[in-house]
Amino acid sequence: QKEVEQDPGPLSVPEGAIVSLNCTYSNSAFQYFMWYRQYSRKGPELLMYTYSSGNKEDGRFTAQVDKSSKYISLFIRDSQPSDSATYLCAMSKTGNQFYFGTGTSLTVIP
Amino acid sequence: GAVVSQHPSWVICKSGTSVKIECRSLDFQATTMFWYRQFPKQSLMLMATSNEGSKATYEQGVEKDKFLINHASLTLSTLTVTSAHPEDSSFYICSAPREDTEAFFGQGTRLTVV
Numbered sequence: 001q002k003e004v005e006q007d008p009g010p011l012s013v014p015e016g017a018i019v020s021l022n023c024t025y026s027n028s029a030f031q032y033f034m035w036y037r038q039y040s041r042k043g044p045e046l047l048m049y050t051y052s053s054g055n056k057e058d059g060r061f062t063a064q065v066d067k068s069s070k071y072i073s074l075f076i077r078d079s080q081p082s083d084s085a086t087y088l089c090a091m092s093k094t095g096n097q098f099y100f101g102t103g104t105s106l107t108v109i110p
Numbered sequence: 111g112a113v114v115s116q117h118p119s120w121v122i123c124k125s126g127t128s129v130k131i132e133c134r135s136l137d138f139q140a141t142t143m144f145w146y147r148q149f150p151k152q153s154l155m156l157m158a159t160s161n162e163g164s165k166a167t168y169e170q171g172v173e174k175d176k177f178l179i180n181h182a183s184l185t186l187s188t189l190t191v192t193s194a195h196p197e198d199s200s201f202y203i204c205s206a207p208r209e210d211t212e213a214f215f216g217q218g219t220r221l222t223v224v
């Protein structure tokens with residue numbers, strides 16, 4: 001079993017829709033949870049960073065961590081065509097070793 | 111916010127030559143940096159962990175003599191692809207964790223070996 005599981009998609013939504021991206025994991029020792037956005041031929045860009053459980057909101061983005069279910073989510077409200085990218089979840093126990101999901105490809109259609 | 115700079119962003123080289131890629135943390139010190147390789151439409155594959163002042167740690171299957179890593183200072187790590195071949199063509203990305211928590215990525219280097 002992989003440490004981190006992420007549905008690769010692709011996911012296609014109309015502009016303005018709410019997008020839900022998810023990852024599950026198997027290691028209960030993970031404490032740090034991150035979401036990255038990667039545009040084609042670019043390095044991943046950190047979107048959200050969460051320590052332990054709970055929600056974190058930043059503009060149109062909300063990250064949720066449910067450690068009891070080993071499940072993390074990223075919600076994008078009022079999605080825009082510029083949100084079209086690949087979204088990677090990542091998690092870490094100590095910050096010195098990161099485990100990545102395979103990435104979900106998102107297309108927002110104008 | 112924290113920035114990790116990677117250079118060059120794109121390089122073409124002839125088969126058999128060596129290519130050096132630099133990764134710099136611009137506003138924080140990083141005792142550890144990570145080097146990844148990414149094939150089209152695939153996720154990041156960890157190649158090695160670069161440690162300041164000591165040898166790099168390579169993942170299984172990664173040739174350490176081919177992918178030379180030097181972590182010269184607390185803000186600079188380099189990856190040298192030696193005797194490059196077309197199969198080494200890929201997207202190489204570095205990252206550095208800040209204060210052992212969130213990791214920031216460089217812009218990536220697209221290597222094409224002809």
